[in-house]
Amino acid sequence: MLTCKEFLNELSEYLDESIDAELRAKLEKHITECPNCWVIFDTTRRTIQIYKGMNPYPIPADVESRLMNALEKKMAAKGR
Amino acid sequence: MPAPTQAGVDESTLVAQSREGNTSAFAELVRRYEGKIFRLAQHVTQNREDAEDVLQETFMKAYEHLDQFQGNSKFYTWIVRIAVNQALMKLRRKKTGKTVSLDETIDTGEDTVVREIAAWDENPEQRFSREELGEILDSAIQGLEPPYRSVFVLRDIEELSTEETADALGLSIPAVKSRLLRARLQLREKLTRQFKRKGEDAFAYL
Ligand SMILES: [Zn+2]
Numbered sequence: 665m666l667t668c669k670e671f672l673n674e675l676s677e678y679l680d681e682s683i684d685a686e687l688r689a690k691l692e693k694h695i696t697e698c699p700n701c702w703v704i705f706d707t708t709r710r711t712i713q714i715y716k717g718m719n720p721y722p723i724p725a726d727v728e729s730r731l732m733n734a735l736e737k738k739m740a741a742k743g744r
Numbered sequence: 745m746p747a748p749t750q751a752g753v754d755e756s757t758l759v760a761q762s763r764e765g766n767t768s769a770f771a772e773l774v775r776r777y778e779g780k781i782f783r784l785a786q787h788v789t790q791n792r793e794d795a796e797d798v799l800q801e802t803f804m805k806a807y808e809h810l811d812q813f814q815g816n817s818k819f820y821t822w823i824v825r826i827a828v829n830q831a832l833m834k835l836r837r838k839k840t841g842k843t844v845s846l847d848e849t850i851d852t853g854e855d856t857v858v859r860e861i862a863a864w865d866e867n868p869e870q871r872f873s874r875e876e877l878g879e880i881l882d883s884a885i886q887g888l889e890p891p892y893r894s895v896f897v898l899r900d901i902e903e904l905s906t907e908e909t910a911d912a913l914g915l916s917i918p919a920v921k922s923r924l925l926r927a928r929l930q931l932r933e934k935l936t937r938q939f940k941r942k943g944e945d946a947f948a949y950l
Contacts, residue, residue: 672858672925672929673925675925675928675929676921676924676925676928677921679928682906700861703861703862703863704858704861704929704932706863706864707863707864707932707935707936707939708928708929708932710864710939711928711931711932711935712900712928714869714881714935715881715896715900715901715931716900716901716903718878718881718901720779720780720782720783721779721783721878722779723778723779723782727782727796727799728778730796730800731774731778731796731799731800731803732771732774734800734804735770735771735774735803735804735807736767738804738807738808739767739770739807742765742807
């Protein structure tokens with residue numbers, strides 16, 4: 665049986681599904697038997713999901729217009 | 745700049761057209777990625793003015809060096825690398841003396857922060873308005889040390905691969921992996937304080 669520390673060390677890769685089947689089976693066994701690690705697994709997974717679901721704020725109009733102005737100057741200077 | 749007429753054109757076509765001097769093609773590339781680049785710059789620099797500088801410098805440099813862009817990576821990955829470099833330069837310049845080097849070794853042993861083990865509500869996000877949630881998420885990221893923050897932002901927000909992140913930050917793959925783990929656990933910890941199920945507060949005061 666894995667220790668909790670070993671489980672934690674593999675947690676990221678487990679969540680990213682980038683581990684081999686044998687280790688995956690051990691980790692799965694650990695969370696069925698260890699409620700604390702299950703909670704950590706579940707809340708870490710949801711942490712990542714929440715961040716992935718976050719859309720970028722629309723870029724402020726003044727920031728965009730300064731960007732486009734700067735680029736236009738640059739493009740004109742390149743002279744094509 | 746011309747009106748956006750190229751919204752449906754695929755990226756490699758836009759890059760090729762930009763290289764030939766088609767400025768509206770380049771403008772379309774900018775429009776596609778400016779929001780993400782600005783967000784990334786804000787997360788890494790933690791400062792709106794710096795983020796705006798980084799945004800401008802990124803697309804200026806991209807335009808200047810377009811002929812150096814190899815078609816074997818995605819355009820987005822390429823500009824992310826430019827943006828990360830610009831943002832890190834700003835951080836370093838600001839905090840001379842303080843360690844913000846990404847190369848510093850981080851003890852990966854004991855700081856696997858797991859102090860709060862509390863289950864979350866079913867949909868804790870619904871307790872908050874969009875704005876409140878955005879603030880909670882942003883301030884949790886702000887609380888991370890820069891080396892963790894950059895890795896988390898690239899891997900879990902911009903959704904770059906481990907290899908692309910390592911490449912952009914000049915880190916080894918094991919370093920990216922261990923920093924990502926720490927970052928995720930630290931954020932989990934911070935979010936747990938907001939999202940835990942009511943009645944499970946006991947752990948907070950241990
Ligand atoms: Zn355990």
